[in-house]
Amino acid sequence: MVIANATRDTRPMAFLDRDGVLNVDTGYPIHPHEIVWMKGCFEALKRLKDAGYRVVIVTNQSGVARGFFSEGDVQALHNWMNGEFTRSGGDISAFYYCPYLPDAPLEAYRQDHPDRKPNPGMIxxxxRDYPTDFAQSFLIGDKDSDLEAAAAAGIRGFKFAGGDLDQFVLQCLSSTHVSS
Known part of the structure; x- marks a missing residue:
């Protein structure tokens, strides 16, 4: 459930939720034409890259468990998104997603999985997958469950209420800078 570009250099990590942070949460978007980018999204990803952060996407995708789309559909959308981010100067190290839901209509996906936020599994x-400067790492999400996952993993969490993601990331970077 991951697309990863593993490297062994230690850097801080910025975990970002997908729907409601990178793109407007329009209700289970799965095709490129359904994606409405959040204002400042591309600039924010480039800013994080330029600041030395490894960016990792952590997203609950219960649409799989509800039978709305397949895991292959999620992976295809993430591949397309990654191409868009790369073309605009951003860099995503990995996409982690959780297709499980405790009361899922599809039995194969019916469980409270350790990866499903507010659980910290994806973080x-x-x-585990990347050497990380833990002290400067953080998560940006739009729901309380995102912040609960960050707290459970022992990293800072910032709640994004919409608007300009680049300006929000700038504020997050300012508040997470740790002097050496």
Whole structure:
């Protein structure tokens, strides 16, 4: 459930939720034409890259468990998104997604999985997969469950209420800078 570009250099990590942070949450978007980018999204990703952050996407995708689309559809959308980000100067190290839901209509996906936020599983996976400067790492999400996952993983969480993502990232970077 990951698209990863693994490297072994230690850097801080910015975990970003997808729907409601990178793109407007329009209700289970799965095709490129359904994606409405959040204002400042591309600039924010470039800013994080330029600041030395590894960017990892952590997203609950219960549309799979509800039978709205397949895991292959999620992976295809993430591949397309990654191409858009790369073309605009951003860099995503990994996309982690959780297709599970405790009361899922599809039995194969009916569970409270450790990766499903507010559980911290996807964050822990990113921290295991990449050497990380933990003190400066953080998560940006739009829901309380995102912040709960960050707290459970022991990293800072910032709640994004919409608007200009680049300006929000600038504020997050200012508040997470740790002097050496």
């Amino acid at each position: 822990f996976r990113g921290l």
